[in-house]
Amino acid sequence: MPKQFQQLDRVFQALADPTRRAVVERLANGPTAMSELARPFAMALPSFAQHLDVLEACGLVQSQKQGRVRTYRLAPEPLQDAEQWMAQQRAHWERRLDQLDAYLNELKEQHHEPRSPSTDRLEA
Secondary structure, three states: OOHHHHHHHHHHHHHOOHHHHHHHHHHOOOOEEHHHHHOOOOOOHHHHHHHHHHHHHOOOEEEEEEOOEEEEEEOOHHHHHHHHHHHHHHHHHHHHHHHHHHHHHHHHHHHOOOOOHHHHHHHO
């Protein structure tokens, strides 16, 4: 499997969890300390840190430690890659569905074509 798809898999896997999605949404507002990110969640800080580790491992967030405070910020590149992949998939399936629609309309038109008088005489 190409490395690009492995990275994409890790991004989607990270975003599959509601806690991690909430963290990504929160970081869209700007860099935030781990303790502040963890505050709304009912879990121990080590458990919450594991969520941040997953996000950092796939490249969605980056951290920096200053003294005793670890601050996280959003890294948008993996999200942009996922968005680009989804746009490609959407375009592909829209083309396929347009082809199906054209084919079904063609069948519908063939089914509703008026019969010629000669065809009616043959059936009688």
